[in-house]
Amino acid sequence: MKNKELKILLSAPRGFCAGVERAIEIVEKSIKKYGAPVYVRHEIVHNKHVVDNLKSKGAVFVEELEEIEDKSRPVIFSAHGVPKQIPEDASNYEMTYVDATCPLVSKVHREAENLFKLGYHIILIGHKNHPEVIGTMGQLKKGSIDLIQNEEEAENYQIDNGKKIAYITQTTLSVDDTKEIIKVLKRKFPNLKEPMKEDICYATTNRQMAVKEIAKNCDMFFVIGSRNSSNSVRLVEVAKKSGCENAYLIHSESKIPFEEIENCRTIGISSGASAPEILVKNFINELKNNFSITIDEIEIIKENVVFKVPNKLN
Template structure:
């Protein structure tokens, strides 16, 4: 929605607004790698490059790649017989998908985030040791589908809530293990883990937290600025798990109202009347250009002072698939 704030109408001057810009925000190393895989494949092999599922959960990113020649599908069956590259999304896939691709002799570039792959490997290791596995995550999320699909049906039990943790009945309490989706609320997951460890003292927990560094860092940054903010905007898409968690974290940490927006054109200005402070962050799949559209929209209506609040420095990067490494060297 567009328009001016009532305060601007009354006195003709733009009201002062402090924008607390969270850092880190936006793209993580796994998302950056996944997008780069599609872009480099287009450069090296030409269009089309097929991508199974949205490469990352952001409409702007998907539409930008489509404009360059990427073709997004939900299942391999939608792809005609082709020599073109097939890219698996950053969220990971069940084992049946690469097996199907091999049977059809498809050329695959796997963009699964290495931190998601780490969870897959851990799940297999625990299963091979005879553990009954609990997965803390959200039903239907592509990452959860991919992780459960690493093992035979029924080998992984999904735990979504505290209530699930209280009601779960194991086959053998001494042979339980737990893994987690990488994009969850750190605090929610900690609560569920505490319940499970209280009920089942012998449960095997991850040696290192499965929730990825980027999810943790973005939530920590939001916690730092939320108490200072009259409103908080999280830039991201509704189907982005880590973005939705940032909205929840902001309100729990003391911001009166937090909301998810994809870009500046979606702003409902009635939500921002008489505010003096605004927090802005972005989910791990949201590009910085969308953050810019939000800030630019506020600059048109407010006298904006930006204060960047940094809680961590991120230097992690992940290797590209071997067929594309010579492209980056060139």
């Protein structure tokens, strides 16, 4: 098998975004400042490798504040953002908290608040039950934001004719699918107000553009990332829609399909915004053990976005 030649098109940019880097740094710096344990509400970012690594350094992951027995310890809110009630609850418990919400998610939160103040009813395009969607909807009182997940829901959406409406979106959606949903909404509601600047973030957009560029030239495509990582799952969909039907997510329990890869000349690789580069390296090393590989990295844009951690941790 080792002699079989395999070309890898390595998609770039891929992997960690600025929001993920910042969230991980916040946990590490909090452990340094406050000592262990430091609690983290929800997976800081959706990646098992990252979570396990932080656990080994002294982070304890919980889903709700109520689970924290020793409330004298600090708690960190994940990069996905939290409903307004959560920091309030932490304050009521007299807990120290650090907010690792990505600044680009916070931007959407502020947008929602401003639109509400201006009298708009808000449509949020996103996926039900994703923590970011729960966090964004939780910025305003119940009933102020309606969730729309797809074109069909957009077609069926009804609202009083007289109401001013605006839309915002989850940051990690498929750029192309979202365009179609917005098209439907604009046809139905010509006065629909749009965000000043797109809510789908730069990292999601760039990773999808890069996959689109490569997928059509690949016999198989692999995205390294977790099953609950929205932007990783979207990358698999983008690869499929862009000409590579055989696109798969490689998560912590995946087995590499060597037999299928045996039939390929070229495969594509990318990774979600919460997947560390070491997982891409490990995957490529596994392939190296079985094939004679050449790697061609295709970089469609350079990223230089950096988000600072809160001052209190420096």
